[in-house]
Amino acid sequence: MQGIGAVVGAISRNLADLQDHQGNYVSIYDQPALSHPDPVIHSIKAAVNRLSNSTSFLEFLGKHAFIMQNDLPSPSEDDAAEQRYHFMSLLLNLVNTFLYMVNTYIIVPTADDYSLSLGAAATVCGVVIGSMAVAQVFSSVYYSAWSNRSYLRPLVFSSIVLLIGNTLYALAYDLNSIVVLLVGRLFCGLGSARAVNRRYISDCVPHKLRMRAYAGFVSASALGMACGPALACLFQTDFKIYKLTFNQDTLPGWVMALSWLVYLLWLWIYFREPPQEIKANIRPQEAHAGSAANYTIENDFTRPLLLNMESKQGQNGDQRI
Structure with a gap:
């Protein structure tokens, strides 16, 4: 053009x-x-004008006919999100994201020594680290389904599972069992509630704050990935309390178990479950908005075009006669 x-x-x-x-x-x-x-020259200019008009008309159709109105937040959806929004609950979801990423990477510096101390090969270190990610694949499925009914209960269940998993990871040293170590890491992977964290942001945060909330989610994940290995460097000690050993191999498990216990208490006291009746009303409104948008598109654009074509054909037929 x-x-x-x-x-x-x-x-x-x-x-x-x-x-x-x-x-x-x-x-x-x-x-x-x-x-x-x-x-x-006159014919070229006329062709350019026709092409300009056609391009402008196609741009008009693209902006009005192919952009569905339900992609934009409706006033009812914004009002429902405002009622469901709770800053402390959002903060607890971001803290959950941070702690989980710390839990994932805090064992990386010492996993090989831990495996060797239990009589396993050094290559088992890769299995210890990767087993958590494998279990996370399966946990995302049932946490996503569970979040359709509640947000608090999956987060509580996740914290309990992570508390058990880190405790097993720390006890594997005194039990001298690589199996207990792997089971503990699998439990940690099954406690991944990142699907719930993302779902809470998309459902319960108003549209004007949603971008900031997603930025906080990404920042919390990155900060947890950075802090995990750094915290492991602070555990260069070795002592016993009764029959429990606390050293650089077991302290990551004990520290994370204590962290999830504190988080569980904080979650139980301050998290506010969003009202489910508002959540149930959002989807019918969205479906109605989508059908209304489709009806508007069909009536405002498709039918006038067809009618105009039919009228033009009728006029051409009259002129020929």
Whole structure:
């Protein structure tokens, strides 16, 4: 489109220059013959105008017919999100994300020594680290389904499972069992509630704050990935309390178990469950909005176009007759 306009502009300008400088040439062979009413130029300009009108019409259709209204937040959806929004509950979801990422990476510096101390090969370290991610794949399924009915109960269950998993991870040293170590890491993976955290942000945070909440979710994940290995460097000690050993291998498990216990108490006291009746009313409104948008598109755009085409065909038929 721009190329055609440039060609037309160049031809028109050159013709205008030739007309302005007519009779100012040194030789008679330098002056071309001019055709003042050039039909080719007029036809090109008419084609450009038609193409511009067609492009503008297609852009209009693209903006109004193919952008569904239910993709944008409706006033009822914003009001429901405002009623469901609770800052402390959002903060607890972000803390859950942070603690889980710390829990994932805090064992990385010492996992190989821990495996060797239990009589396993050094390559088992990869299984110890990766087993948590494998279990997380399965946990995301039932946590996503569970979050349709509640947000508090999956978070409480997740904290309890992570508390048990980290305790087993720490006890594996005194039990001298690599199996207990792997079971503990599997429990930690089954306690991943990241699906609930993301679902809470998308359902319970108002649209004007949702981008900030997602930025906080990503920042909490990145901060947890960075703090996990750094915290492991602080556990360079070795002592016993009764029959429990606390050293650089077991302290990550004990510290994370204590962290999840504190988080569980904080969650139970301050988390506010969003009202479920509002959540149930959002989806019918969204479906109604989607059907209304489709009906509007069909009636405002499709039918007038068809009617205009039929009327034009009828007029052409009358003219021929």
